[in-house]
Amino acid sequence: MSSTGKGAGGQLSPTPHDPDSRGHFGPWGGRFMPEALIAAVDELAAEYDKARIDPEFLGEFDRLLRDYAGRPSLLTEAPKFAKHAGGARIFLKREDLNHTGSHKINNVLGQALLTKRMGKKRVIAETGAGQHGVATATACALLDLDCVVYMGEVDTQRQALNVARMRLLGAEVIPVSTGSRTLKDAINEALRDWVANVDDTHYLLGTAAGPHPFPVLVRDFHRIIGIEAREQILQKAGRLPDVVAACVGGGSNAIGIFHGFIDDPDVRLVGLEPGGDGVDSGRHGATLTAGTPGSLHGAMSYVLQDEDGQISEAHSISAGLDYPGVGPEHSHLKDLGRAEYRPITDAEAMDAFALLSRTEGIIPAVESAHALAGALKIGHELGEEGLILVNLSGRGDKDMDTAVEWFGLNKPEEAR
Amino acid sequence: MSRLAPMFAECREQGRAALIGYLPAGYPTIEGSQDTLRRMVDSGCDLVEVGLPYSDPVMDGPTIQLAAEQSLRAGFRVRDLFGVVESVASAGGRAVVMSYWNPVLRYGVDAFARDLAAAGGLGLITPDLVPDEAEDWIAAAERHSLDRIFLVAPSSTEDRIASTSAASSGFLYATSVMGVTGARDVVSSAAPELVRRTREHTDLPIGVGLGVRSGEQAAELAAFADGVIVGSAFVSAVREGEDAVSALTRDLAQGVRRAATPA
Known part of the structure; x- marks a missing residue:
């Protein structure tokens, strides 16, 4: 058995369970977000639509999953x-x-490749336990992208080891001290960064949530x-x-x-x-x-x-x-x-x-x-x-x- | 017919921009915010934006975040918003509300519009609701004769500026920079270009906000915008006291009246 075969192509191909063109799964999903970021998610959606059927992208993603992430997992x-x-x-x-x-590496490799395709040089991410932050910092080290990770102050304390891992991998970790100082506030802060730096920055969201197309592309990865x-x-x-x-x-x-x-x-x-x-x-x-x-x-x-x-x-x-x-x-x-x-x-x-x-x-x-x-x-x-x-x-x-x-x-x- | 249209028409006749001042409701207390908003109106704000404090204000910088947090900690409830709007309206001022979408959704879109209109509010600015997702709100706004003020940004495409303009009434809110709220030293160079692009698609008045804190900056914006929107600077002034609020308002009101002639 290998991760090829059906491989990345099968994995990213459209399904009958995909949302409508504006990202709605029934009454859920969509885009409830500032106008300033709509252009960026439009760009991401367009790039992903091309990438998910591009043999070159699929081959590169598949290769990274196999030779770098260690797939298939047992x-x-x-x-x-x-x-x-x-x-x-x-x-x-x-x-x-x-x-x-963790599983997080699947998504970050996919999104980091998309970041390169879009010609962006800088990646921001939120992290809770630090798993997504570490995975993102890893992919950025591998693919030569600048990396900034927002992490709630409370989480930087309970996951100090992962903070150290991210820094060792060359990422900047910014503790977030607003609100409840956990994952949701780290996402707020990452969104604020994204609005200000969207020209050269991709927000590498770590879960199958957020505005369209994130729920689809994170799921697919x-x-x-x-x-x-x-x-x-x-x-x-x-x-x-x-x-x-x-x-x-x-x-x-x-x-x-x-x-x-x-x-x-x-x-x-x-x-x-x-x-x-x-x-x-x-x-x-x-x-x-x-x-x-x-x-x-x-x-x-x-x-x-x-x-x-x-x-x-x-x-x-x-x-x-x-x-x-x-x-x-x-x-x-x-x-x-x-x-x-x-x-x-x-x-x-x-x-x-x-x-x-x-x-x-x-x-x-x-x-x-x-x-x-x-x-x-x-x-x-x-x-x-x-x-x-x-x-x-x-x-x-x-x-x-x-x-x-x-x-x-x-x-x-x-x-x- | 927009209920804000006469105000912008009057300002246009006077050859000036409207001054639009923002303050979160309940900051630092409910009564305190009512007093400050009335003071802003008395000292020269043509329109006030009453902010609804929210737990997750992703479009706001630290100044407004902290003010909203303080208001919520002091026990501010969404139902208190309408009393604050009413106190502005009953004193002869004009008020719109600025709110993130989730509290409106939770209150009930139609109920929110009904209660806002009943309190004398004129419209709603929605920083994280784009027209694409606003079917319910647009219908409710029409039912209750409220203006719906959507945002355009420097990153907006021509198509989006056109569709956002078509969905808006009262005025359009142009965010002058790519970023969150907060006073800045220099007015963005992106603002004139965004306003120029937007005018190609609409005759609606255009208010420009994000980063304005002085009469001088207001004058720069007034040269090309129909409204100058100031937020964080008012929150900071509240911390300094009543006199600072009056002084800031007067400075800004003078600014919108001496629009620097564009070079």
């Missing part, structure tokens, strides 16, 4: 972990083994996950999974793997949202579970907001899921009933984080641990005949400080 069965899931079989799509440690996983699970398990589970913050890894199965009506697509302290506590980031329709960062989608339409602060142990919005296509899939979304609390995610580490020797990202926790629950619902595919979207090295604090790993065994 599919690993997790039998000992699955014993805790009511006996259902569980397979992990190993995006954690990609270069830079991640469709390789689902394309590979479908082929791999058919080979290893001899059939399609009953459930595909993925964590959803903005929703890029989820939409990437979901699309591999979206036309298989018997495969349930389940997104696991950050439930924080519990949805009833009000301290969470479960946008699709508890949000209401609104416009945030350029698109209509479900958002967490108060009755005045002021955007709420999200809360999650996972910096990468700590976002009060979500990609518009997920809102659409929820309304259609094609995908289901469930909250996972911090405690459930951390239990799954520890369980996968001990049973399979794989330390997952705290984000991905939400998908694993969901698989544990779904496994019990499905029983022994069940087959679950989990997108293990990233590795957990970056989360060691969180784990040390949560589990008291710095204390002697008996004191924990």
